Amino acid sequence: MALASCKAQWIARRAVQALSHPHPRAQPRAIRFRRLSYPSTPRFSPFLSPYGQSASQMCHLAQAVKRNEDDLLNGFGDKNAIEEVKHVLEMAKRASSRKIVLHTDFLTPPVQKESMLLLEKLADIKAIAQGGYPQAERCRISIGHIETLTSEPDIVGAVSITGNFSFDSCSHGDFLGAILATGIARDKLGDILLQGERGAQILIVPELVDFIMATLDKVGNVPVSCTRIPLLALEFEPPRTKSFRSVEASLRVDALASAGFKISRSKLAVLISNGDVRVNWTTVTKNGTTLKSGDIVSVSGQGRLKIGEIITTRKGKFAVELIRYL
Numbered sequence: 001m002a003l004a005s006c007k008a009q010w011i012a013r014r015a016v017q018a019l020s021h022p023h024p025r026a027q028p029r030a031i032r033f034r035r036l037s038y039p040s041t042p043r044f045s046p047f048l049s050p051y052g053q054s055a056s057q058m059c060h061l062a063q064a065v066k067r068n069e070d071d072l073l074n075g076f077g078d079k080n081a082i083e084e085v086k087h088v089l090e091m092a093k094r095a096s097s098r099k100i101v102l103h104t105d106f107l108t109p110p111v112q113k114e115s116m117l118l119l120e121k122l123a124d125i126k127a128i129a130q131g132g133y134p135q136a137e138r139c140r141i142s143i144g145h146i147e148t149l150t151s152e153p154d155i156v157g158a159v160s161i162t163g164n165f166s167f168d169s170c171s172h173g174d175f176l177g178a179i180l181a182t183g184i185a186r187d188k189l190g191d192i193l194l195q196g197e198r199g200a201q202i203l204i205v206p207e208l209v210d211f212i213m214a215t216l217d218k219v220g221n222v223p224v225s226c227t228r229i230p231l232l233a234l235e236f237e238p239p240r241t242k243s244f245r246s247v248e249a250s251l252r253v254d255a256l257a258s259a260g261f262k263i264s265r266s267k268l269a270v271l272i273s274n275g276d277v278r279v280n281w282t283t284v285t286k287n288g289t290t291l292k293s294g295d296i297v298s299v300s301g302q303g304r305l306k307i308g309e310i311i312t313t314r315k316g317k318f319a320v321e322l323i324r325y326l
Helices: 002-020 055-073 079-098 109-119 172-180 206-215 253-261 265-273
Strands: 101-103 125-130 140-145 157-162 189-194 199-204 225-229 241-248 277-279 296-299 303-312 318-325
Touching: 079 101, 079 109, 079 125, 079 140, 109 125, 109 140, 157 206, 172 189, 172 199, 199 206, 206 225, 241 253, 253 265, 253 277, 253 296, 253 303, 253 318, 265 277
Parallel strands: none
Antiparallel strands: 101 140, 125 140, 157 199, 157 225, 189 199, 241 318, 277 296, 296 303, 303 318
């Protein structure tokens, strides 16, 4: 017991001494390496890009591009089409980095307008929109580096669809439905120019001209034949319209479309629920969607309506100019 007590006291004294007079911590010895010389050839590293940028630099570059894209899309008007516009911007980045020319499919007017406005802000990019004729609504955009895109590419084909429509006239929707029934996607097809009793002329991507000529043999109940035509053979004229005014309590789509197409609001509500009503080429699902000047309303089986000037009356109602396409 005495021995254990002495040992405990000795350990305690050493601990007190260590705390009161701490020994300097031993510093590690410097290790010297002999410098080796290597030939001045680039070494491969999994953390370097082929262009000599580190993975961290590439990450920062990607983030900068993403921020730039977000800045461009800030305040974008049509939220429903934002993904299509993003796709166009991605094409522009590829075209710029690779110095090549890329082409979109046929775009709706809102997407085309917003895309062209954003592409104009890119210093090294040139963009050309083509729809086959000057007044075309649906257009394709060619995107390329300013040193690469030096002329208008041949990216729009034309087909004449003829048949005897004297006793069985077909609408724009009839021709569109017959073409889509062949398996062609809507974005591969441009405008459809109705020719009355003779049929119609259509704009389409050139690589599908032969396909449509081989597969489309009927529109509605009318047998048809398809032939390739040059763009100079297109017969187009400004659309015929009829304008009138209507005083409404609101600018809801069901109110204005009902007045413009002369159909009841209850019938229009059914059309909306069935997905047969579109505003600026985008399907609407709510009766209370608010319209503004310049909006285009399309109703299946009824045609197209443009919202013109809107004036607020003294009683708080709206005198709206409605432009009906004939």
